[in-house]
Amino acid sequence: MNDCIIRPITQKDNAQIAQVIRSVLTEFGVPKVGTAYADKSLDCMFESYTQEKKAYFVIEENNQIIGGAGICQLDNFDGNICELQKMYFAPEARGRGIGTKMMKTCLDKAREFGFEKCYLETMPYMDDARKLYYKSGFVNLEKPMGDTGHYSCNVWMIKEL
Template sequence: MGDAIIREITLADNVQVARVIRKVLEDMGAPKVGTAYADKALENMYEAYNMPKAVYYVIEDDGQIIGCAGVAQLENHDGNVCELQKMYFLEKARGRGLGAQMISRCLDSAKEYGFEQCYLETMPYMEAAQKLYKKNGFEYIDAPMGNTGHYSCPVWMLKKI
C-alpha cells in the first residue's frame, strides 16, 4: 500500500465513489432505503458538492479510491449547521488513521465556510465509526436535526466547531 492522499473529488471520480459507498453499505448489511444507498446524488457526487460552502473529499491509494467524506449545509435546517456526509471507507482503508485525518480535513473546511456546528447521522451497529466520531468531539443528541431523508439512520451526533 502506498501513501494515501486526501484530495477533493473530481468529475472522473464519480463512478468509483458510488462503488465505494455501495460496497461499504452492502458489507455492513445496511438497508438500501432510508440510507445513502438510495440517494440520487450517489452517481453524481462531484456535481452534488459543486456549490458554495460544500466540499467532498476522496482518499486515493495507488490510483484507487478507498474512502470518502464531505461537508455541506444541513438540509432543511435554518441554523448555521453543516453535516458530515457520506463518510465511507473500504476495509483496506481502515485502521490506518485515515478516518481521523478525513474528519479533521472536513471540519477545517466547515470552519472556513463559517459553520458553527457539525451534525451527522449513523447506524447503531457502526460502532467503530461512532468511536471515531466521539474521539473527535462529536456528542450524541436525542433527536435528528433538519431532514436528510435518512430515516434508517437513528443515531445522531453533533459537534461545535
Template sequence: MNTWKIREIKPEDNQQVKDLIRSVLVEMGVPKVGTAYEDKALDDMTLTYEGERREYFVVEENSKIIGGAGIAPLTGLETEVCELQKMYFLPEARGRGIGMQMINKCIDFGREHGFTKCYIETLPYMENARRLYDKNGFEVIEKPLGDTGHYNCTVFMTKELT
C-alpha cells in the same frame, strides 16, 4: 510516509465513489432504503458537491479511491450547521488514521465556511464509525436535526465548531 492522499473529488471519480459507498453499505448490512444507498446524489457526486460551502474529499492510494467524505450545509439549517456526509472507507483504508484525518479536513472546511456546528447521522451497529466520531468530540443527541431523508439512521451526533 503516507502512500495515500486526501483530495477533492473529480468527475472521473464518480463511479468509483458510488461503487465504494454502496459496497461498504452492503458489507455493513445497511438497509438499501432510507439510507445513503438510495441517494440520487451518488449518481454524480461531483455535481452534488459543486457550489458554495460544500465539498467531497476522496482518499486516493495507488490510483484507487479507498475512501471519501463530504461536508455540506444541513438541509433545513443551512446557515449554521454543516453535515458530515457519506463518509465511507474500504477495509484496506481502516485502522490507519485516515478516518481521523478525513474528519479533521471536513471540520476545518466547515469552520472556514462559517458553520458553528457539525451534524452526523449513523446507525447503532456502525460501532467503529461511532468510536471515531466520539474520539473527535461528537456527542449523541436525542433527535435528528434538519432534513436528510435518511429515516433508517437512528443515531444523531453533533460537534460544536466554535
C-alpha cells in the same frame, strides 16, 4: 497512509466513490432505503458538491479511491449547521488513521466555510465510525435535526466547531 492522498473529488472519481459507498453499506447490512444507498447524488458526487459551502474529499491510493467524506449545509434546517456526509472507507483504508485525517480535513473545511456546528447521522452498529466521531468530539442527540431523508439512520450526533 504513506501513499494515500486526501484531495477534493473530481468528476472522474464519481463511479469509484459510488462503488465504495455502496459496497460498505452492503457489507454492514444497511437498509437500501432511507440511507445514503438510495441517494440520487451517489452517482454524481462531484456535481453534488460544486455549490457554495459544499465540499467532498476522496482518499486515493495507487490510483484507486478507497474512501471519502463531505461537508454541506444541513438540509431543511434554518441555522448555521453543516452535516458530515457520506463518510465511508473501503476495508483496506480502515485501521490506518485515515479516518482521523479525513475528519480533520472535513471539520477544517466546515470552519473555513463559517459553520458553527457539525451534525451527522449514523447507524448504531457502525462501532468504528461511532468511536471516531466520539474521539473527534461529537456528542449524541436525542432526535434528528433537519430532514436528510435518511430515516433509517437512528443515531444522531453533533459537534461545536
